[in-house]
Amino acid sequence: MTSSSSLGLLHTHTPERDLSDIADIEQSPWFDAEWYMMQYPDVAVSGMSPAQHYFLLGEAWGRKAGPRFDAAYYLNNHQDVAKAGISPLLHFIRNGEKEGRWPVELRAHEREERLWQQTATSSALKALQGLLTHQDAWEASYAAWALGRWYAWQGEWQRCADVLSSRHQHREAKPATPAPWLLEVEALIQCGQLVNAWQRIQQLKIAYPDYSDTSLALSNLLAVQASTQERRMVTQADALTEQFRLQHINALFLKANLHPVGLRDPSQPLTLDNVMVESSATAGTAVVDDNSLVSIIVPVFNAEEHLATALRSLAKQTYTNLEVIVVDDASTDRSLAIARAFSQKDARFKVLSQPVNQGAYAARNRGLAASKGAFITVHDSDDWSHPQKTEAQVAGLLAQPEWKACFSDWVRCSTELMFNRWRIEAMDGWIYRNTSSFMFKREVFETLGFWDVVRVDADAEYFQRFTTVFGDKAFGTLQRGVPLAFGRSLPTSLSQAGPTHLVTQFKGVRFDYREAAAQWHASGEQPTDLYLSASPAIRPFPAPAANLPG
Structure with a gap:
């Protein structure tokens, strides 16, 4: 309890804003006043309350706020907070916890980092397995999460399910988000333990009733349940199952007041190539701003199997003031013919053809140079977009004039519409921010120039270049939790195989590329320093050989 003498000192000498900050610290569960006084006996004779002492003196001296918050660790791992010169504890209380930042270092963190760097895999696995029985619930539960994600990536689904089930014995499991539940459900479905998966889904719904990914987990469960039934022909039960799957998928769209999807051909199974929204629902429903043409760039290489799905989804956008620039990268299949067929039916579709194969980012740059839109974005040749995706993003940019760009969310899935993600992150799940949805104003292109011509990760580099120049408040994300x-x-994509796999973001091609790009970004003294032409004579920063085209 704060003494009357310390209260008088507090109000006499402390500015009003500091009083509010101290009150926030005092009321936070992350500040432990009794622990703080026991650790630092001088507080008792300081004439200040523990919270006041910590805020005015202790934090600057490197003292801990409690057993679960370490200011020095927080600043060292979050340079944006250190550069801002604000209280690390207050940042965590007001922002960091919601953003998924960690307040204290765990041994399981360091072991997990080594695991994904794949430098000492055996010893890291052994150490994490040892932490499963640690007396600290945070260490034990996080070790289970770390192992579960690793086993999932390795396809060891039973081990994944078993280790994640151990988290339920802890009252205070970390991370305290729905993601570990979702991964456990996925593992149980993969193992064919459908009853257990159903039970976990019901528990997940109770614990996190607003978690969007639960609907997709139910769709997956129904799909696998139907596949276990032996039959020689499509039955009425199959059709009913697919309608139930669509109901779960559409729950996300309907909750966001978006059009539901259905089957293009009711006689065919539910797949990514057989989804659509009724034409009557998408016919010019958006308010179109004549001064807001949207350029959508679609790089294409040997995508004949799925290209029509992508282009159909763009043709059906409710926001109709757009140009779709399809850039064929010297395909050897029917991709160019498919794209030209769309352009003959719809004048908004334009087709460009590369003389030789140069890679997706060179194709993007060709389209970018030809674009005329006030807003610019890209679309992969094998993906599908909800018809209201463009409308939502344009509306966001028009409503937030301080934004220079925006994103929307997406979900990864197989052609059979089984939802997944190569590595689930703690703060989201299968639904997460779609890097390819990055829609930016023309002034961004005029300031930053073109994408770097490499094999992978140039979209991530472009975004980091964007935040370096315009700041992290110059963009936003629309319809969070809704896969637009x-x-x-x-399995053949560059992100899923070989030396450019996404796992190399921890060590390897992607990591090295990002580090080199960050150094270039940091060296820029003015925006023009970070302008990149379509074909620079000299690279502005080195790229790993495995990430260079050719």
Whole structure:
């Protein structure tokens, strides 16, 4: 309890704003006043309350706020907070916890980092397995989460399910988000333990009733349940199952007041290539701003199998003031013919053809140079977009004039519409921010120029270049938790195989590329320093050989 003498000192000498900050610290569960006084006996004779002492003196001296918050660790791991010169504890209380930042270092964190760097995999696995029985619930539960994600990536689904089930014995499990539940459900479905998966889904719905991914988990469960039934022909039960799956998928769209999807051909199974929204629902329903043409760039290489799905979804956008620039990267299949067929039916579709194969980012740059839109975005040749995706993003940019760009969310799935993600992150799940949805104003292009011509990760580099120049408040994300695009997962993609796999973001091609790009960004003294032409004579920063085209 704060003494009357310390209260008098507090109000006499402390500015009003500091009083509010101190009150927030005092009321926060992350500040432990009794622990703080026991650790630092000088507080008792300081004439200040523990919270006042910590705020005015202790934090600057490197003292801990409690057993669960370490200011030095927080600042060291979050340079944006350190540069801002604000109280790390107050940042965590007001923002960091919601953003998924960690308040204290765990041994399981360091072991997990080594695991994904794949430098000492065996020892990291052994250490994490040892932490499963640690007396600290945070260490034990996080170790289970770390192992579960690793086993999932390795396809060891039973081990994944088993280790994640151990988290339920802890009253205070970390991370305290729905993502571990979702991964456990996925593992149980993969193992064919459908009753257990159903039970976990019901528990997930109770614990996190607003978690969007639960609907997709139910769709997956129904699909697998139907596939276990032996039959020689499509039955009425199959059709009913697919309608139930669509109901779960559409729950996300209807909750956001968006049009539901259905089957293009009711006689065919539910797949990514057989979804649509009724034409009557998409015919010019958006308010179109004549001064807001949207350029959608679609790079294409040997995508004949799925290209029509992507282009159909763009043709059906409710926001009709758009140009779709399809850039064929010297395909050897029917991709160019499919694209030209769309352009003959719809004047908004324009087709450009590369003389030789140069890669997706060179194709994007060709389209970018030809674009005329006030807003610019891209679309992969094998993905599907909800018809209201463009409308939602344009509306967001028009409503937020301080934004220079925006994103929307998506979900990865197989052609059979089984939802997944190669590595679930703690703060979201299968539904997360779609890098390819990045829609930016023309002034961004005029300031930053073109994408870097590499094999992978140039979209991430472009966004980091964007935030370096315009700041992290110059963009936003629309319709969070609603997948406005379905991204097709193909085992042959550059993100899923070989030296450019997404796992190399921890160590390897992607990590090295991002580090080199960050150094270039940091070296820029003015925006023009970070302008990149379509074909620079000299690279502005080195790129790993495996990430260079050719």
